Amino acid sequence: MKSSGTLRRAVTVAAVLLTALVVGDPGALAAPGAPNRAAAARAAGLESSIEDRVRAAAIVGVVAPDSWLVLNERDFVFQLWQNATNLPEVRGSAELALMNSSADDFVECTVFIESGINDARDRDVANEVRDATAAREARELKQRALITVQMQVTPELLLLADREFVYEIYRGPTGPRVKAAALTAFGGTAQQQRDFITTGIAQAREQDRLAEIAADQERTEAERQALVAREQRIAAAAVLGVAADEGKLVLSDVNFVRWVWNTAPEPTEVYAAAEAALRSNDPADWRAFITTGIHAADERDRQAALKKKAEEYRVIIRGIEARAEAAGQGNLARAARAALAGPDSELAPFVRVGQYQVSDNECANPVLGTDAAGWGRLSSSLVVTRQAVTDHPSAAWELGVANGAATTAGIYLPEQKVQPGAVWEVGADARANDPARLRMEIDWVDSAGVYLGHTNGGYLPVAGTRAFTRISGRFTVPAGAVRAKVLLRATELDANKGFAATMCAYKATPDADVKLSGTWADGTATAMWTTRRTDIIGWNVGRDGTDTRENGPWSTDRTTDISSHQFNLLKNGSWYSLILIPKTAAGPLTPLSISVRPGTAPPPGPEPEPGDSDGVTAAKRLNWGAPLAQHSDEFNYTGTPDPAKWSVGEGCWANQHAAGTRRCADRTTVADGKLIMTGLANGDTAWMQSDYSTRYGRWEARVRSRNTGTDNGRYFRTLLIVWPDDDIWPEEGEYDFLENTRTAAPCVNAVLHYPVKSGDTQQEHREKTDCRQPMSEWHNIGFEWTPDHVRGFIDGEQWFSISGGESSTRKAMQSMWRGHLTMQFDNFRGQNMTPGSYEAEWIRMYPV
Incomplete structure (x- = not known):
């Protein structure tokens, strides 16, 4: 099974391809008379063979059909890219080959088919091995820690995250110093938790036992020293991940050292130190090795392993930097360079999490500080120059356009990944030599690189005083678009006057004023x-x-x-x-x-694929991969919700939101291929909780709600919530990615609560105002929670995105520690309600 880190890598690189297909200078086509490398390649027999294509397809898990074998080189590589969703290095290498080739120049694609895909597959295997190795090393450290405090080693404990493991140590039958050290680590950083597991727990355990022995007044000094010696041997054996049995505890010192020497892996510092002790005939050297020498050697082994691991991470990050530079991902490339320049302790967090937290704002060279990468000209007749400026508050460079006799000219800015339905504000600082008008425009491109259409912003005046004016526009992304090609256009220019731009900036505006x-x-x-x-x-x-x-x-x-x-x-x-x-x-x-686009047909909404009864899903549109089968539910059975996946409580209990009403287990059942929650006229209603606990994840549910009795204006509330595992509220926040205050609501609503540091709950309210998706009909409600943001989707379209927002009283929105899904048909009104039902055809959960 792929690790979560591998899955995140696959999601992260999946959006790069369109940059390769459409980024760059629109006027920079091959010059007339330029050598036709494709013809030369064909003449030299350099196109890939049928055998090469069959082998390449097999790497991505496909038996190549005849329709693939007759494709041109680029189209064949594109098919490989589409099917390499679980092979991030293969996928990334395919993107680079496509970016560096065209219909007339496809040598890079041929090289990829013949050999590059094999090298990339080897890197995928190495990454998978590295992730598995890291997981094994973490389990071994936890095993040693458990042995040190003589707690039972179980698979459940070994698989816990570091912070949760530290908490279990705190809860376990340990001494006061171990508990105090665990409590400090639990509230500390990830590194402090790892240090406690690695060395701190052994030190605290030794202090506890020495204190116990010293306090035992009934023992003689000889008995106390014997107990100390036993504890020292227990601690020494734990270095090797072994629980010392009685036979080892009664060995002579020299034989105990010999056992360590025979057990320790070679070559290690522990092995070498044991051998050095054995070569001595002085019993004091044997005793010193058992009491302190083995631990000092173990620390040297640990530091050497950390140094080796750091260099491995540096190699990985250098690769991330190189690929990001090649793909025009300036933000990611700069973040990789910053990680390489930082301390070793920051390398692993960048590889595992940090690279995925780099902003999606792809205005990758906002001040043109290094070069004009990502910027271009509207027409090949225009002359553009990167030139220094001294009168901008933050930029040191601008891109200037000499327009000649043209009254209209344009500059392409770096492109931006987008999602259908999102609203993006794109802008740049601009100035002209004489009065003119400027506006932002966008070309929209789909996932296959096909041009979908164009949206113009409104013209804004530029005074011609050479002062910079902010030119920006807000654009709603049309259905099917995944890439925005941004243009800054100037009109009413005087001859030979031109204009210039710098400081482009893009941001999503889910809650525009x-x-x-x-x-x-x-x-x-x-x-x-x-x-x-x-x-x-x-x-x-x-x-x-x-x-x-x-x-x-x-x-x-x-x-x-x-x-x-x-x-x-x-x-x-x-x-x-x-x-x-x-x-x-x-x-x-x-x-x-x-x-x-006027016409006789109504405005199209997103359409499902033919024969797909699920409708349009965020999971398919955004390539979330396969749902987690052990936690997702298709409700293709009858009776109580699957107890291995859901909890519905027992009997009935008081509803805290409305006095005199109850939540009842029997109000939730599965029948006719769907989950059904019912709300009664007396106010009784339903609740259900998932057993899937996670930090970061994706959820999607196909739901509807309906009134089933006489409408008296008093309605139940429909909710899908990611609720904090520890039930600490509002300190840990709450993500109500669906919260409609009435059954069969005409529009979808959401309320997202920040994890707070002090004060009452602080929240963001989102309401979809176009009401194209009445909740009395089946719709797919999706939610994504990552280290960078929380986002909501309806029928595959993003309709809100929130990130950050931290202040003196609250944490960033996305910083809940851990959470799980609850589905609630809730009552905030009391008794005498309009009876209703809240249904789900399926609920699916995906990793990040």
């Missing part, structure tokens, strides 16, 4: 907006493109009491950008844009 949505019909489109701001004095709403009368872009001002505008006489089948610019007394705010 102004929200824009759009819908369309036959020949029309409607923009709708909401805001929670109080300083808006008006709106400018418009569209781009031309209508059926060939009238071009058009806009109008609207007063603050207006929240929608319909555009008529539009061309069916043509894409339009609807653009909203909020206005305040201080000036215009960031323009918002959304794409629409």
Whole structure:
């Protein structure tokens, strides 16, 4: 089975491919007359053979069909990439081959098929072995610790995380000094917990036993010394991971040293120190080895192992840096260099977790400080120059454009990974030599590299004073898009005047203070907006493109009491950008844009694959992999929810949210291929808890809720929650990724509670306002919790994302220690309720 680290690597590299396919200078095509390397490769017989392709396909677990064997080199490598989901090094190498090749220049793909895939597979195997080795070493350390304090060694204890293991030591039958040291480590850092397991527990145990022996007044001094000698042998044997039996405890000193020498692995410092003691004829040397020498040698072995491990991690991180640089992932490359420059203790955290916490903001060279990587020109006729600046508050370089006679020019900024339904704000600081207008634009690309369409932002004025102006726009990602190709366009430029840009920055805005949505019909489109701001004095709403009368872009001002505008006489089948610019007394705010396509059909929602009764899922769209079978449930049985996966309690108990009502176990059952929770008119309702405890994970459930009796306006509440394992609330937070205050709610809601340091609960509320997914119908509600963020999905579309938010009174949103899923059909109103049901067709859980 793959380790969680391996799975995270696969998820992390999966989004890189589109960078390789579409990143770079749009005008930088092969020059006329350039050598055709593909023709040369064919002439030299350098295309991969059928046998090579069959072998390559087998590595990714596929018996190559005939349809693969006739593909061109790049398309064949793309098929390999799609099927290498559990081989992150193979997948990453395929991405690099695709990035460095084209339809006319595919030598890199041929090399990958013939030999590169084998090398990458070897690296995957090595990574898997490394992860397994790390897990084995951790188990061995825990085994030694348990032997030291004479606790029973069980598989359950050996598999615990370090912090949980320390807690079990604290709870165990140990002495006061061991307990005190365990308690300190439990509240400390991960390194302090590992140090306690490695050496601290043995030191504390020895102090406990020596104190016990010294306090035993009934023993003679000789008896006390004999007990001390026994304890020293127990501690020495524990270094080898052995619980010393009576036979070893009564050996003479020299024979005990001989046993250590025969048992210790060679070559190690422990082995060498035992051999050195045996070569001596002085009993004091034998005694010194047992009491202190073996432990000092063990510490030297530990330091040598740490040094070796650090160098292994440095090799891994250098590889991460190289691949990130090649893929244009500037943020990740810089983070890798910072890890390499840091202490050894930070290397493993970066490899295991840190590399996955690097921001998704792919404006990878925000100040152009090193080069113009990721930046480009709209047209090959433009001349761009990376040039120093002295009058920007933070940037030292900008990219300047010489426009010649062109009145319109553009700069491509670094691209950005996106998800359908998300709202991204993209921007850059810009200036022009004379007054002009600038706007942000985005080309959308799907997972196969296919261009999906274009969305324009609103033009903002640049005064021409050479002062920098922030040009930005907010864009809603259309269905199917996974990559945003960002363009900064300037218009109304005077000849030979040009413009320049620097400091690009992108951020997701799941809780924008102004929200824009759009819908369309036959020949029309409607923009709708909401805001929670109080300083808006008006709106400018418009569209781009031309209508059926060939009238071009058009806009109008609207007063603050207006929240929608319909555009008529539009061309069916043509894409339009609807653009909203909020206005305040201080000036215009960031323009918002959304794409629409008028037609006789209604606006499409995400569609399931043919024959897929699950609908559209985040798991499939985002390649979460296979669900955890031991914790997920398809509810294809009848009766009580599977007790190996769920707890529903026993009988009935008081509901703390509504006096006089109860939660009852028999209100939750499985029948007709689904889980059914019922709420009764008397207020009794249902609750269920998963046994799957984790720190970070992914969950998705196909659910609906309905009123089943006379509607009296008093409804049950439907919830899907990741609840903290230790039940400490609000200190550990709470993730209600579905919390609708009524059965059959027209829109989905969520409430996310920060883990708090002091004060009452602090939370973020999210509400989906377009109401395209009434909860009386089946919908897939997904949730992702990583070290970097928490995100919510409905029918495969992201609808919120929250990260950080720490303050003096709360921790970062994503910092809950551990949690588990609960599904609740809850009552906050009391008795005399509208009867209802809350159902799930399946609930699936995935690792991060």
